[in-house]
Amino acid sequence: MTTKILRGQALTFKADPFLVGDDQSFQYESDALVMIEDGKIKSFGSYASLKDSIPEGSEVTDYKNSLIIPGFVDTHVHYPQTEIIGAYGKQLLDWLNNYTFVAEQKFADKNHATEVAKVFIKESLRSGTTTSLVFGTVHEHSVDALFEEAEKLNLRMVAGKVLMDRNAPPALLDTAQKGYDESKALIKRWHGKGRLSYAITPRFAPTSTPEQLKMAGELWKEHPGTYVQTHISENLGEIAWVKELFPERSDYLDVYDHYGLLGERSLYAHGVHLTESEWARMHKCGAAVCHCSTSNQFLGSGLFSFEKAKDKTRPVKTGLGTDIGAGTSFSHLQTMNESYKIGQLSGYSLSSLKAFYLATKGGAESLYMEDKVGSIAPGMEADLVVLDLKSTPLMDFRMGFCKDINEVLFILMTLGDDRATESVYVAGEKVYGK
Amino acid sequence: MTTKILRGQALTFKADPFLVGDDQSFQYESDALVMIEDGKIKSFGSYASLKDSIPEGSEVTDYKNSLIIPGFVDTHVHYPQTEIIGAYGKQLLDWLNNYTFVAEQKFADKNHATEVAKVFIKESLRSGTTTSLVFGTVHEHSVDALFEEAEKLNLRMVAGKVLMDRNAPPALLDTAQKGYDESKALIKRWHGKGRLSYAITPRFAPTSTPEQLKMAGELWKEHPGTYVQTHISENLGEIAWVKELFPERSDYLDVYDHYGLLGERSLYAHGVHLTESEWARMHKCGAAVCHCSTSNQFLGSGLFSFEKAKDKTRPVKTGLGTDIGAGTSFSHLQTMNESYKIGQLSGYSLSSLKAFYLATKGGAESLYMEDKVGSIAPGMEADLVVLDLKSTPLMDFRMGFCKDINEVLFILMTLGDDRATESVYVAGEKVYGK
Numbered sequence: 097m098t099t100k101i102l103r104g105q106a107l108t109f110k111a112d113p114f115l116v117g118d119d120q121s122f123q124y125e126s127d128a129l130v131m132i133e134d135g136k137i138k139s140f141g142s143y144a145s146l147k148d149s150i151p152e153g154s155e156v157t158d159y160k161n162s163l164i165i166p167g168f169v170d171t172h173v174h175y176p177q178t179e180i181i182g183a184y185g186k187q188l189l190d191w192l193n194n195y196t197f198v199a200e201q202k203f204a205d206k207n208h209a210t211e212v213a214k215v216f217i218k219e220s221l222r223s224g225t226t227t228s229l230v231f232g233t234v235h236e237h238s239v240d241a242l243f244e245e246a247e248k249l250n251l252r253m254v255a256g257k258v259l260m261d262r263n264a265p266p267a268l269l270d271t272a273q274k275g276y277d278e279s280k281a282l283i284k285r286w287h288g289k290g291r292l293s294y295a296i297t298p299r300f301a302p303t304s305t306p307e308q309l310k311m312a313g314e315l316w317k318e319h320p321g322t323y324v325q326t327h328i329s330e331n332l333g334e335i336a337w338v339k340e341l342f343p344e345r346s347d348y349l350d351v352y353d354h355y356g357l358l359g360e361r362s363l364y365a366h367g368v369h370l371t372e373s374e375w376a377r378m379h380k381c382g383a384a385v386c387h388c389s390t391s392n393q394f395l396g397s398g399l400f401s402f403e404k405a406k407d408k409t410r411p412v413k414t415g416l417g418t419d420i421g422a423g424t425s426f427s428h429l430q431t432m433n434e435s436y437k438i439g440q441l442s443g444y445s446l447s448s449l450k451a452f453y454l455a456t457k458g459g460a461e462s463l464y465m466e467d468k469v470g471s472i473a474p475g476m477e478a479d480l481v482v483l484d485l486k487s488t489p490l491m492d493f494r495m496g497f498c499k500d501i502n503e504v505l506f507i508l509m510t511l512g513d514d515r516a517t518e519s520v521y522v523a524g525e526k527v528y529g530k
Numbered sequence: 531m532t533t534k535i536l537r538g539q540a541l542t543f544k545a546d547p548f549l550v551g552d553d554q555s556f557q558y559e560s561d562a563l564v565m566i567e568d569g570k571i572k573s574f575g576s577y578a579s580l581k582d583s584i585p586e587g588s589e590v591t592d593y594k595n596s597l598i599i600p601g602f603v604d605t606h607v608h609y610p611q612t613e614i615i616g617a618y619g620k621q622l623l624d625w626l627n628n629y630t631f632v633a634e635q636k637f638a639d640k641n642h643a644t645e646v647a648k649v650f651i652k653e654s655l656r657s658g659t660t661t662s663l664v665f666g667t668v669h670e671h672s673v674d675a676l677f678e679e680a681e682k683l684n685l686r687m688v689a690g691k692v693l694m695d696r697n698a699p700p701a702l703l704d705t706a707q708k709g710y711d712e713s714k715a716l717i718k719r720w721h722g723k724g725r726l727s728y729a730i731t732p733r734f735a736p737t738s739t740p741e742q743l744k745m746a747g748e749l750w751k752e753h754p755g756t757y758v759q760t761h762i763s764e765n766l767g768e769i770a771w772v773k774e775l776f777p778e779r780s781d782y783l784d785v786y787d788h789y790g791l792l793g794e795r796s797l798y799a800h801g802v803h804l805t806e807s808e809w810a811r812m813h814k815c816g817a818a819v820c821h822c823s824t825s826n827q828f829l830g831s832g833l834f835s836f837e838k839a840k841d842k843t844r845p846v847k848t849g850l851g852t853d854i855g856a857g858t859s860f861s862h863l864q865t866m867n868e869s870y871k872i873g874q875l876s877g878y879s880l881s882s883l884k885a886f887y888l889a890t891k892g893g894a895e896s897l898y899m900e901d902k903v904g905s906i907a908p909g910m911e912a913d914l915v916v917l918d919l920k921s922t923p924l925m926d927f928r929m930g931f932c933k934d935i936n937e938v939l940f941i942l943m944t945l946g947d948d949r950a951t952e953s954v955y956v957a958g959e960k961v962y963g964k
Contacts, residue, residue: 425945439830445619510858
């Protein structure tokens with residue numbers, strides 16, 4: 097059995113800093129060893145404490161000037177929208193009609209889907225993201241295309257075909273029955289295969305009939321362990337539309353709850369305008385919110401509230417999402433940069449530790465995968481990203497003035513981008529190197 | 531006489547798109563020649579129209595996949611704050627006390643100033659910025675250090691020593707008389723030397739006594755052609771403080787006006803919270819506002835209004851500022867990205883043409899330098915940046931879906947950063963190449 101050993105600075109989280117405070121949340125080693133066997137972490141600790149346990153003849157990869165952290169977890173992203181990043185001038189509903197629904201129609205061609213899936217995975221890895229929760233298109237084979245590529249690299253990934261049977265171009269509509277059948281076939285084909293999982297994926301309430309939402313809820317009940325992913329309360333126009341379409345429901349979240357789409361392993365993107373009672377219900381049900389900062393700014397959706405999401409009396413599981421293509425970067429470093437700014441604009445200073453938590457363990461907890469990915473500890477799967485602390489001349493200069501790991505992390509998220517990704521390991525295998 | 535010739539796509543502005551509309555504002559050549567002689571542009575136009583005028587034996591540099599535009603103009607930046615980019619957790623007034631005033635004290639040592647000036651100029655050029663309006667520190671030699679480095683590269687630059695005689699640490703205070711004398715000495719030494727100009731630089735109203743503001747106004751009057759640079763209405767706490775310190779003045783701008791610091795060649799950073807009457811007065815006096823998007827977000831200062839600044843009934847000259855170190859990027863591409871987001875959050879979609887105008891000709895007009903820099907036309911100084919349209923794999927992929935120059939520019943500002951800077955020319959000389 098070969099042991100792979102990485103040496104460098106390392107950081108991981110042991111608890112949620114929003115709940116236990118920054119100081120109690122993390123483990124930082126200024127000179128760490130990460131020992132990997134069979135795709136899992138065998139041991140992790142200071143070099144001094146572990147050096148005597150290095151098996152004879154093992155090769156140690158020394159990442160000087162670098163920080164080893166868990167691979168980033170992207171809890172909300174649309175791979176078919178890779179080609180419309182940076183589409184100009186619209187807010188949510190117009191943006192869907194003018195750009196998204198146009199791009200997604202091209203996925204009727206599976207070759208196109210495969211081509212974009214390859215770009216998507218490459219860009220995710222270039223940015224240090226090793227696990228993603230991904231929307232396909234309405235086309236069943238859009239998920240096949242993605243999972244076929246993910247499987248080659250043994251990625252831990254969750255994805256699903258979009259369910260949409262109204263309020264979209266005819267070419268992008270399924271029916272309640274067709275959506276159910278195709279999703280079920282995909283679950284059978286992919287869920288639990290290697291490191292892949294399936295997410296039942298109604299796009300959002302306005303594009304599914306009550307019948308489709310009902311069948312989606314039933315499908316979820318029939319397949320424990322699968323996920324639900326959708327959108328909620330991103331934009332005020334969207335919320336008004338949901339109210340119009342579902343006047344009998346008490347609020348937006350109640351629509352999903354009513355149709356059996358709320359619970360553990362359900363992840364809701366955005367939640368910019370959630371009400372207090374919606375937050376409380378999400379907490380109670382173990383659902384998660386996916387905060388997508390670059391997207392919320394790019395579409396002018398509004399300012400997410402970290403204080404509401406993480407209210408200690410009823411904290412809600414929270415992950416970070418790039419939301420490509422409304423988001424403007426695959427990099428969680430850039431996403432954190434924007435999250436900080438969103439906090440500042442609403443009078444809340446997001447600490448670097450909290451931001452890195454959201455981007456790693458927070459995402460894993462949102463996916464109920466905290467026993468598998470999102471931190472560095474014995475028994476965890478070895479999904480790691482090595483961040484170059486001197487990845488640009490300016491970062492190199494600026495790091496010279498940092499006094500502690502908080503500052504180092506803050507400089508990484510303020511000045512860093514995909515160039516900071518030195519190496520990426522997936523289940524112990526190096527899949528990307530600068 | 532040697533003729534230097536660049537070939538590539540090229541874009542420049544002929545008028546303000548906020549006033550004449552996007553379509554009437556620009557000149558785009560899909561295959562252009564820029565002919566340079568003696569540091570100035572001799573001719574500019576399509577390759578087809580100019581190819582017969584290429585002097586025999588001239589070398590033509592062919593920038594394939596690139597866009598030649600005027601060098602970026604940064605209308606607001608603090609070079610001494612290069613080392614505090616990404617300092618965590620504060621809004622304006624605390625940020626000054628906790629970070630800025632600490633960093634600026636190190637500039638008592640001129641060697642330190644020179645070291646930072648070198649980094650600053652290098653980073654500006656790496657980002658394609660060829661002209662900047664720069665704050666030094668209170669130390670007279672901080673400006674010498676910067677200008678000495680700028681002179682070596684023949685940069686068109688404007689800078690000034692900070693005037694500050696109250697409300698800052700003692701080590702950073704001058705007096706009204708000392709500030710006047712030192713500024714005057716710097717004007718004599720540097721203003722009009724090569725391409726350098728001087729800016730009288732009261733930091734902002736709260737850190738100067740009425741006496742100092744008065745003497746600054748007198749100094750400006752004595753030296754026509756020099757500039758005034760300062761801050762205005764960045765943050766609500768700051769505005770309240772100004773009201774407290776100058777209860778007799780009608781508003782923030784009135785403080786500067788009263789002391790003779792308002793007029794053509796006066797540039798005010800931020801203006802996030804200006805009132806209608808302040809905007810109108812700035813228009814009337816020919817003053818300019820410097821919009822600093824990454825900084826306004828990073829410090830949570832608020833959302834700048836393009837619609838107010840560029841109200842057609844009383845448009846105000848407007849440039850773009852990085853505001854390093856409260857700003858988070860030297861790159862005007864990244865600054866435009868954030869400007870777009872600020873617009874979106876307040877319901878205004880900033881077009882890519884308007885953004886590029888602000889970053890080039892808009893800045894030059896704010897500095898009353900539109901006859902020298904900020905556009906590509908015969909007789910203009912040859913300050914140019916060549917932008918690589920395929921500077922990252924993602925940008926390369928995304929550019930494949932662009933239909934026109936508007937989209938190309940929008941992708942540049944959404945996905946671009948310093949990597950997009952292919953080459954930089956200053957007065958016709960190549961000073962940076964990737």
